[in-house]
Amino acid sequence: MVSFFLSYHRDDSFVARLIDDALTVRFGHEGVIRAGSDDDEAEFGRWVDQLDVAAVIVVIGSGWRSGADRSVRAPDIVGRQIARAFAWGGPVVGVLVDDTEQPAEEELHPSLRPLADLRFWRIRLPSAYSDNRRLVDALAVTFDTDTDTDTDGPDVPVLRDEAPVRPAMPPPSSAAAVVYSTRAGDLKVVEPGTPGRSSFSDPTTYSTRYEVDTDGHQALLHVPLPSKDFGRDFRASIAVEFRVTDPAQVVRCAVSDAVPPLRAFLVDTCRPVTRRFDVDEIGDAETAVRELLGPHLLAPGGFTLQAVRTRLSIEREIDPFQTSPRRITPAAKRPRLRPLSRRVRRHRRPAGNTRFTGRVTGPGAVFGVAVEEPQRLLVARAPAQVPVSQDLSVDVRFVTEGQPVHPDAATARLKSLVVLDAGTPVTVTVHAPAGLHAEGPLQQTVLIRPGEDPPPLRFGFGARTPGLHRVDVTAWAGGTFLAEVSVDVSVATGGPFRDGQPRGASLPAPHARPGEVTMEVRFDGTRYTFQLRSDHGVLFAPVVESVTNTPTAAVENAIRELQQVARGGSRDSPAMTRQVIRSAGIGLWSELVPREIQDQFWQVRGSMSAFTIATDYDVVPWELLHPLSAQQDAGFLVEQVPVVRRTYGQHATTAIGLDNPRFVLPAKAPTGAREEVAAIRAILGADDGEPITRADELLDLINSGSLGALHFACHNTFSADGSFIDLDGGRIRPALLTEASIRRPLQDSVPLVFINACRSAGVAPTYTRMLGWAQQFMASGAGAFVGTLWAVRSESSARFATAFYQALAEGETLGAAALAARTGQQDDPLDPTWLAYTVYGDPFATAA
Numbered sequence: 001m002v003s004f005f006l007s008y009h010r011d012d013s014f015v016a017r018l019i020d021d022a023l024t025v026r027f028g029h030e031g032v033i034r035a036g037s038d039d040d041e042a043e044f045g046r047w048v049d050q051l052d053v054a055a056v057i058v059v060i061g062s063g064w065r066s067g068a069d070r071s072v073r074a075p076d077i078v079g080r081q082i083a084r085a086f087a088w089g090g091p092v093v094g095v096l097v098d099d100t101e102q103p104a105e106e107e108l109h110p111s112l113r114p115l116a117d118l119r120f121w122r123i124r125l126p127s128a129y130s131d132n133r134r135l136v137d138a139l140a141v142t143f144d145t146d147t148d149t150d151t152d153g154p155d156v157p158v159l160r161d162e163a164p165v166r167p168a169m170p171p172p173s174s175a176a177a178v179v180y181s182t183r184a185g186d187l188k189v190v191e192p193g194t195p196g197r198s199s200f201s202d203p204t205t206y207s208t209r210y211e212v213d214t215d216g217h218q219a220l221l222h223v224p225l226p227s228k229d230f231g232r233d234f235r236a237s238i239a240v241e242f243r244v245t246d247p248a249q250v251v252r253c254a255v256s257d258a259v260p261p262l263r264a265f266l267v268d269t270c271r272p273v274t275r276r277f278d279v280d281e282i283g284d285a286e287t288a289v290r291e292l293l294g295p296h297l298l299a300p301g302g303f304t305l306q307a308v309r310t311r312l313s314i315e316r317e318i319d320p321f322q323t324s325p326r327r328i329t330p331a332a333k334r335p336r337l338r339p340l341s342r343r344v345r346r347h348r349r350p351a352g353n354t355r356f357t358g359r360v361t362g363p364g365a366v367f368g369v370a371v372e373e374p375q376r377l378l379v380a381r382a383p384a385q386v387p388v389s390q391d392l393s394v395d396v397r398f399v400t401e402g403q404p405v406h407p408d409a410a411t412a413r414l415k416s417l418v419v420l421d422a423g424t425p426v427t428v429t430v431h432a433p434a435g436l437h438a439e440g441p442l443q444q445t446v447l448i449r450p451g452e453d454p455p456p457l458r459f460g461f462g463a464r465t466p467g468l469h470r471v472d473v474t475a476w477a478g479g480t481f482l483a484e485v486s487v488d489v490s491v492a493t494g495g496p497f498r499d500g501q502p503r504g505a506s507l508p509a510p511h512a513r514p515g516e517v518t519m520e521v522r523f524d525g526t527r528y529t530f531q532l533r534s535d536h537g538v539l540f541a542p543v544v545e546s547v548t549n550t551p552t553a554a555v556e557n558a559i560r561e562l563q564q565v566a567r568g569g570s571r572d573s574p575a576m577t578r579q580v581i582r583s584a585g586i587g588l589w590s591e592l593v594p595r596e597i598q599d600q601f602w603q604v605r606g607s608m609s610a611f612t613i614a615t616d617y618d619v620v621p622w623e624l625l626h627p628l629s630a631q632q633d634a635g636f637l638v639e640q641v642p643v644v645r646r647t648y649g650q651h652a653t654t655a656i657g658l659d660n661p662r663f664v665l666p667a668k669a670p671t672g673a674r675e676e677v678a679a680i681r682a683i684l685g686a687d688d689g690e691p692i693t694r695a696d697e698l699l700d701l702i703n704s705g706s707l708g709a710l711h712f713a714c715h716n717t718f719s720a721d722g723s724f725i726d727l728d729g730g731r732i733r734p735a736l737l738t739e740a741s742i743r744r745p746l747q748d749s750v751p752l753v754f755i756n757a758c759r760s761a762g763v764a765p766t767y768t769r770m771l772g773w774a775q776q777f778m779a780s781g782a783g784a785f786v787g788t789l790w791a792v793r794s795e796s797s798a799r800f801a802t803a804f805y806q807a808l809a810e811g812e813t814l815g816a817a818a819l820a821a822r823t824g825q826q827d828d829p830l831d832p833t834w835l836a837y838t839v840y841g842d843p844f845a846t847a848a
Helices: 010-027 041-048 077-088 109-118 127-145 245-253 261-275 279-292 552-566 575-590 596-606 671-685 696-706 732-745 773-779 795-810 814-824
Strands: 004-007 034-035 054-059 092-097 118-123 150-152 159-164 176-182 186-191 204-214 216-225 233-244 297-299 302-312 376-381 385-387 391-400 424-429 436-438 443-448 455-464 469-479 480-492 504-505 516-523 528-532 543-546 610-615 645-646 660-666 708-715 717-719 722-727 731-733 754-756 763-765 768-773 785-787 837-840
Touching: 004 010, 004 077, 010 054, 010 092, 010 127, 034 176, 054 077, 077 092, 077 109, 077 455, 092 127, 127 216, 127 233, 127 731, 127 837, 176 245, 176 469, 186 245, 216 261, 216 443, 233 660, 245 575, 261 279, 261 297, 261 302, 279 302, 297 376, 302 480, 376 469, 391 424, 424 528, 443 455, 480 516, 480 785, 528 596, 552 763, 610 814, 645 814, 671 708, 671 795, 696 732, 722 732, 732 773, 754 773, 754 795, 773 837, 814 837
Parallel strands: 004 034, 004 054, 054 092, 092 118, 385 480, 516 610, 610 645, 645 837, 660 708, 708 754, 754 785
Antiparallel strands: 150 216, 159 204, 176 186, 176 204, 216 233, 233 302, 297 302, 376 391, 376 504, 391 455, 424 443, 424 469, 436 455, 469 480, 516 528, 528 543, 717 722, 722 731, 763 768, 785 837
16 A cells, blocks of 8 residues: 655645645545644654655645744754654655745755755645646656556457356357356366367356457557656556466456456556656666566466567656756655554545545546545345245345335445446355355456446345245455345245345445455354455455364363463463463364365465454354464464454444443452553543443443443353343343344444453354344444453453553554554463454454
8 A cells, every 4th residue: 555644834734635635535545644733743753663655745835934934944843754754764755835935955954954955846826736636646656556547449358258057058159268167166177179168067066157268369558657757757658469378367356358457467567667767768768678578478367468569758748846856766665553643643534425536527626626426325136035946036236326226125325435447346245045056156246437337246046945045245345345235035835926125235435455354254054154355366266164063062162271271270381381272273273264265364364464254153263263384383363463353234334432431340340340440441531430330221321322432341151041241230131232233323433342251252042143242232333342252361351451442542453453452461371361352343443
């Protein structure tokens, strides 16, 4: 992700905010960090020393000349920030506001004298929007990996046909490779000229047949490439001859058009080369690019580039700078900051039904200004009732609000939707029970483009077994979960066919967050279905494993052993105890995670930024996983990356409410509970209010919708029948939150709920699903939930809680706060408490 730091004085905030808006639109919500004249210098210094940043942008206007030349002769906070940026050595881009003069060397403090040699971009107020747009375009060419490009000629479709496998199918095209998808998700490639290419039409073995074009093709690309001089670019005309040499990869990556992945590959490959040359060294730059792009290059998506011819020209002769000194070179990669100060503010996109695009047109529209557009809906529809043996389909659509849908549609409005100009791929997966036999692929990818709705997706089934069957539809962008809906289908012997109403769900911004990986786990009583999702470029197929016994007994044995260690009941030495805990995690990894998922994990591990476990069957303590291979061992998964869970049906939010915290503190609270509450009050700046002690008071507060953050410091009793917490006036159980889970009263305040008690994350079976505190609170609209998987030590649990709250209050994401709390509690080898916590929510959510 490209990141910029924006420095300015309060008097220059208009231009700074204009730049901020434009950069946010072009590079995303996390691409801009602002620090104005009110920000603390020490906090800034700690931050900039560790930031993975593309450039520091310095805005110089009237704020630099007011008072007694405060930033020039005797640097104030902003001046000292800029001096720190020069010392850091990364690129600095200067912006002069209106007619402000560039500071001369003799009037500058020694630490700021590099400003006199800086090339400055000028933004004049009468033409601020157009000047700002050119600035951001120049930043995109120099630093972005996804610069907008144009092509001459039509698209090049390579995925010609896709059809469910049936007993009698027409012969495939003679010029295309045929790829068959098996029921287990494997791919079999049959090249042109292979005898009996139609003999694979066995629907019991294969589900889908794809035809992939393997002929030779040509494309002409026109792309901007950066030079050594920021703001003066090369224009590359690249003629490429290519063909598909890996048809299976085309199917895995769902490459319908060959041009976009080839364009991205060539731009990413050429950009570091041209960045080494001045514009007057265009001949040398062209030679270097030609040497790099030799024949027979392998490109992502299954392509081989057989020949590439490149010509460079000078893209822009406009010099928007006042002077022509210091050249800007790209920043070296630096580790990304872990704790982010609350005083260095990440800019957030305004809430509401506004959608930003990277290119805005129309009367009065300017780059970086929000444009109101209708919101979209995710709509799924299936028949409500079908007779046994009849075929049915589940139709899934992404519909712009205002477009016609079924009159009985139950829909929800979309949140702010950010779609890339070139479109954003969204994968839809359908999960159905064994009573509905899939007649085709259960996973399809669609491209959502600005201003248009994609065609509907159809998922076919055959009704086999009488009963009520729930079909879950989920939408994903890479490893980022977007939304879900469920439809019920009743199958009856000799019953009628009756249509059903669509179900709708809100869809947040459909873009994959870099490095986010989700392991989806489903269990239907006899089979586990695993699927690993990421933005790695490969769409991994689901992995289905049958089990003879549920893992409940093994899990309970492992938890009993860990509880015994936590209570100090182990007779082993500290070193041996650590091995016992480690072996439990390795056993869970090797016995419950399929080998295919393990292999996929190691493929994406290097770029992983967060790991989410999405499951509605929570008896397995996935937080205990210890990935291990013959070559790799980085410890427990929760030591490596932020790890959270999500439960199906939870409220989607990237904000967590910490305001107005309330504390549940029964009369018979654990030892140290009152000290724990006092410490958390101090961290959150909360008043010393009375704690909640009565069950009816707590339930009324939850159902009222006025609940802020909620922290339990209490005992939780867990048995096979479920959990309960004893309070004055009665026991509160997860089942008592059923009303809240339907009405969702917490979705406006999105509070953090933390039950710091023994095994508060345990679940118990109900009529149709597993039920526990996490599922009920998240379904009620909570922003995050934290609980334990087994009995924990009071002192250790208090330390974990305070470390977690401290990190979250300082601006850490939910996942990073959990990681910090876990890794900070490992000093006692006899205490596995740090492994006992499970966290539900969005790993990138932050305190509201």
